[in-house]
Amino acid sequence: MPPTTPLPQTLRISKDHPDTNIIGDPNEGVRTRRQLICGVACYVSMIEPKNIEEALQDDYWIHAMQEELHQFERNDVWELTRLPKQQNIIGTKWIFKNKKNEEGTVIRNKARLVAQGFSQIEGIDFDETFAPVARLESIRILFAIACHFKIKLFQMDVKSAFLNGYLNEEVYVAQPKGFIDHKHPNHVFRLKKALYGLKQAPRAWYERLTKHLLEKGYTRGGADRTLFVKHIQHDFIVAQIYVDDIVFGATRDNDASKFAEVMESEFEMSMMGELTYFLGLQVKQSEDGIHLSQSKYAKELIKKFGLEDAKDFPTPMGTSNKGLGSDSLGEGVDEKLYRSMIGSLLYLTASRPDISFSVGICERYQSAPKEVHLKAVKRIIRYIKGTLDLGIWYPMGTTLDIIGYSDADWAGSADDRKSTSGACFYLGHCLVAWHSKKQNCIALSTAEAEYISAGSCSTQLLWMKSVLSDFRVPVTSVSILCDNTSAINISKNPVLHSRTKHIELRYHFLRELVESSILQISYISTEDQLADILTKPLDQKRFIHLRKAIGMLSLK
Numbered sequence: 124m125p126p127t128t129p130l131p132q133t134l135r136i137s138k139d140h141p142d143t144n145i146i147g148d149p150n151e152g153v154r155t156r157r158q159l160i161c162g163v164a165c166y167v168s169m170i171e172p173k174n175i176e177e178a179l180q181d182d183y184w185i186h187a188m189q190e191e192l193h194q195f196e197r198n199d200v201w202e203l204t205r206l207p208k209q210q211n212i213i214g215t216k217w218i219f220k221n222k223k224n225e226e227g228t229v230i231r232n233k234a235r236l237v238a239q240g241f242s243q244i245e246g247i248d249f250d251e252t253f254a255p256v257a258r259l260e261s262i263r264i265l266f267a268i269a270c271h272f273k274i275k276l277f278q279m280d281v282k283s284a285f286l287n288g289y290l291n292e293e294v295y296v297a298q299p300k301g302f303i304d305h306k307h308p309n310h311v312f313r314l315k316k317a318l319y320g321l322k323q324a325p326r327a328w329y330e331r332l333t334k335h336l337l338e339k340g341y342t343r344g345g346a347d348r349t350l351f352v353k354h355i356q357h358d359f360i361v362a363q364i365y366v367d368d369i370v371f372g373a374t375r376d377n378d379a380s381k382f383a384e385v386m387e388s389e390f391e392m393s394m395m396g397e398l399t400y401f402l403g404l405q406v407k408q409s410e411d412g413i414h415l416s417q418s419k420y421a422k423e424l425i426k427k428f429g430l431e432d433a434k435d436f437p438t439p440m441g442t443s444n445k446g447l448g449s450d451s452l453g454e455g456v457d458e459k460l461y462r463s464m465i466g467s468l469l470y471l472t473a474s475r476p477d478i479s480f481s482v483g484i485c486e487r488y489q490s491a492p493k494e495v496h497l498k499a500v501k502r503i504i505r506y507i508k509g510t511l512d513l514g515i516w517y518p519m520g521t522t523l524d525i526i527g528y529s530d531a532d533w534a535g536s537a538d539d540r541k542s543t544s545g546a547c548f549y550l551g552h553c554l555v556a557w558h559s560k561k562q563n564c565i566a567l568s569t570a571e572a573e574y575i576s577a578g579s580c581s582t583q584l585l586w587m588k589s590v591l592s593d594f595r596v597p598v599t600s601v602s603i604l605c606d607n608t609s610a611i612n613i614s615k616n617p618v619l620h621s622r623t624k625h626i627e628l629r630y631h632f633l634r635e636l637v638e639s640s641i642l643q644i645s646y647i648s649t650e651d652q653l654a655d656i657l658t659k660p661l662d663q664k665r666f667i668h669l670r671k672a673i674g675m676l677s678l679k
Contacts, residue, residue, distance in 0.1 A: 200316045203307060206295055211248055216320075238321045250292065254326040261347045262370070265350075266517050268596075271521050274374060277383075282393055287316065288328035288329075288331045297311055332364065345592070347593070350363055359595075404417060424467050424507070433504075434505065437509070438506060439506040440660040447499060449538050455491065468503060477666075477675060481499070515674055517553040525600070527547070531576040534572075541563075544562055544658070547653055558583075570609035574633070578631075605647065606646070614633050
């Protein structure tokens with residue numbers, strides 16, 4: 124063996140290093156991969172590919188696509204086979220989406236393989252397609268219930284929910300682009316379970332989920348078919364389903380984990396912890412109550428339409444715009460831009476009843492918008508800019524009395540002189556529903572307009588009563604508060620009906636409810652009529668007073 128050369132005596136390896144060589148804060152502790160993603164986004168791609176070719180050039184998106192296909196294998200979604208003769212083949216497409224948190228930081232690259240459902244043939248590839256979807260009113264009623272019983276709400280997500288639904292039909296799809304089996308390039312996949320994009324996928328998932336929860340002792344709501352409740356003596360566990368997003372809670376804290384165990388025993392779940400962000404709604408739970416807002420979305424809306432530097436307005440619509448009409452002589456504007464603004468604002472009304480009337484007026488002119496209409500829409504956005512953090516407040520410990528405020532603006536439409544109905548609905552002190560819409564017939568008097576508005580209000584109140592019955596909450600009274608004594612008398616006094624024969628028969632449904640004592644209709648002064656904010660433009664003082672009165676506030 125050749126002789127080894129001894130190391131110089133001057134070379135020493137130090138086990139201690141100066142603090143200047145340390146990268147980062149040594150007191151910070153070890154950070155997990157999830158924390159790193161949220162902090163510097165070093166494990167995700169910031170760019171959403173427009174097509175499969177771009178995605179295949181990025182390792183992060185290749186990993187995301189492979190994860191989606193591995194999910195298919197774990198769920199036993201399909202099997203590779205030859206295509207039978209005279210059988211329809213459905214194409215597939217990759218959809219790429221960056222998942223963001225509440226702050227707008229990209230936390231995950233999501234690649235989803237969807238079927239091109241437009242190529243399905245009815246009677247061959249699908250039959251029944253209907254699946255119930257939770258109404259936003261149902262979500263807000265759940266928040267009010269949570270405040271009454273002092274329940275903390277949690278959220279969980281079903282991974283690739285539609286892949287859990289069993290198919291009753293024989294369906295074949297093409298192999299996904301970029302991942303074609305080189306040994307069997309001409310084969311297709313026969314689906315055992317549903318795939319995103321199939322027309323029957325929502326139905327299949329809902330049936331699978333319903334069957335599982337019913338077997339575990341949960342009961343399905345009668346008025347809301349996406350609500351599931353399990354009663355345990357005087358306590359209960361509740362879950363509200365919105366496709367693959369689930370909000371749940373329990374009157375006893377340790378019972379909430381039981382629902383999570385029930386779901387995890389059958390499906391692959393992503394436990395997201397305490398409810399903070401749901402369907403675009405920012406939810407802040409505290410010991411005092413729950414606050415709903417869409418401030419993040421509102422900021423994006425203002426930036427989208429380039430009004431960041433515009434001056435704020437104290438109200439969404441000026442009192443001079445009461446007669447805003449079609450304005451046939453005005454100069455036309457870009458219809459696509461106008462419709463985009465209206466669509467964005469309509470989504471914002473999920474937590475902003477203060478703009479419902481203004482947006483409802485402006486949306487009537489989407490077919491041929493003019494300068495005056497665009498100016499009115501921009502004013503709404505500039506009002507939002509000054510009230511970004513405004514939202515609905517649900518106080519803790521509220522009662523569950525059902526109250527509806529009904530109002531109407533007689534002949535308020537400048538185009539056809541139809542009236543505008545406005546109503547807001549409360550569970551105790553919690554605003555859970557509202558509407559502002561034009562009536563579909565012409566009212567010949569203020570009393571008639573108010574009576575029609577109260578009639579449509581009654582159906583919503585009965586639905587709310589049915590939802591509470593699923594929670595086994597006794598409803599002592601259901602009340603409508605109206606500021607027109609003539610409309611109240613019409614509902615109570617049959618003698619007056621000789622003057623109101625022209626009112627459609629369906630509105631006398633209200634009188635039947637009053638006579639059978641199912642519903643009470645009472646007088647409230649115009650000054651205290653909260654639904655006034657949903658029927659007409661108001662001056663600044665009146666508008667701000669009603670905005671606060673209906674339960675809207677900012678936490679900042």
